Amino acid sequence: MRRIMLASCVAASLLVGCSQPQASLPTSQPTVVATVAPTSVATSSATEAPSDESSIMAGIQATLDDYARAYNRNDLALLETTVDQSNLPFRRLVEERFNTYQESMFGGGGGWNFTVTEIEERDLGFILAHIEGSGTQRYGWLFREVDGKWLLSEPTAKQIGETIKLESEHFTYRTYAWADDINPRIMELMEESYTIVTTRLGKGIDFKPTVDIRPIFGITPPQSASALAYYQSGNRPRADRMVIFAPNSFAFGFYDAAKGWDGELGETLTHEFTHLINERAFMPVSTMRDWMFEGLAEYVSDSPRASQVSAAVASNQIIPILDTSGSTTPQDLDHLYLLEKDVSLAYGLSYSLVAYIDTELGGLEKFWELASTMNKTAGTGVERYDRALQTVFGMSFAEFDAGWREYLKQNY
Structure with missing residues (x-):
């Protein structure tokens, strides 16, 4: 899941135009498979x-x-x-x-x-x-x-009417006529994300996932207020879907003027599609630690959230990989989805962990090796990490943690 950065806004440059960037058409015109006319509501x-x-x-x-x-x-x-x-x-x-x-x-x-x-x-x-x-x-x-x-x-939801169905080369879309001004650009961005992820990770898929484009927040079923987008695996690959909130809505949050909404959204689509490739081409995300699959998606989408991480490093408020307090709701990167606050920061720190492994410890091959080894290693907490890290890198958890923290100081 891609979280909106600190609930859509952190004053002074922390969150996820140029007036409104002009939406360009896709290089290949999308195919309209079936259209249900939206309910006409006169003004x-x-x-x-x-x-x-x-x-x-x-x-x-x-x-x-x-x-x-x-x-x-x-x-x-x-x-x-x-x-x-x-x-x-x-x-x-x-x-x-x-x-x-x-x-x-x-x-x-x-x-x-x-x-x-x-x-x-x-x-x-x-x-x-x-x-x-x-x-x-x-x-x-x-x-x-x-x-x-x-x-x-x-x-x-009643006012925006029924869904319409569109297709591009690698995806099927469920969207609304309300978003007609941006649907073509979103489809183009989705295809660009396909190229980025499959090139970066070296694997692809042989089916068309569904992408749900939500131009408003109030579409059933209810969604988390903190989510900008998410990937949901199905009981079979073709039932997989990605859900995104469209630009020009409060749910989308803000974007950087230098990127435009399409640049910001492109990162989000790449993040969510990375989850899908992770699930279908490598290993189920449910078998990985939270920081691993969220950090990988942030890393592939080139979204370091550097200003938030820098602020946390400077103020010594780094969220730990493991909360060793014994709490039943640990506040750490290993259990990112249990965090009570600073979730956006946790995504940035998760990115940094993947970057640390990729640039300092042997590349993404070692990342996948660690993810697989952790899944197969018995035990919990530090003991489990010690065993897996010794197998993959020949180091203890304490050494891994210290190396990561030094990496943060040097790079943020």
Whole structure:
């Protein structure tokens, strides 16, 4: 799973435009296999966007100012005034990401600010706002006018209608007409990810997985508010699927202005497809330590989250590989999915572990050897690591851990 970086935002350059980058068509036109027309929902006069662009931008800016103050002051009540309360799944998304950030090592730091630079009118009375955040952070968020105030919002699942099915060379897609402006570019990025992963890892697949493109958060079944995308293995390879939240939605989070949303999304698609190749061409991810399969996916997608890791190294807040406290919910990289906070940082540290093995301990062949040996080695905790690491590298866990920490100091 690819986690949105600290709940979609860390002030001053930690998270996952240039106004809105122009979506280009794929090199080969996607094939439409079957199309179900989306439900037509006319825009009522009560929800039509006003024609005065400047007043709309001013209203959105006022909401963004309150949203920034809510983050800077850790004020949940103020945050709630910026969100469309009638859309319950969307409200949950915004509030859970706010709470996740405030509970992280970066919570309470202040420095949040947003500036709306451009707007586009969308169907159903929605306005897509292009927003500049701290540093190079850029956002594409939807707003709707409610009782004279422009609030963060998105359409409901009923409003965006039925799915449509598309195909490219290596994938089948389930998406929506609401995302017609970006579907072709997403498909092109998915094919690019296929090339990157199969070239980097040296293996491919002989079936077409399904990619679900979600332009809103509230599509059934409910999703984790912290996820930007995830891979789900099926009971057979052709039942595998990848789920991604589309750009121009709050769920997508922010992107770096230098990369554009497509550059940011390309990394995410590469991450998730790495999980699929890991599962189907190498070994099941369920037999690997959490940091191994998540770190590999971050490594192949070239997503080091370097600013977060550097901050953790500088402040001596490195999440350990193993929590030796005896807790029933260990807070470590070995159990990444049990972490109560700083999950995005854990992804960056997992990347660094894979990079350490690849660059300092013999390459990705040694990574796969360690993953396989760990799976076959009896025992738990440090004892298990000692046995596996002695077999593969001729070193103890303490030596491996010390070498990794020195690698962090030298490279971050």
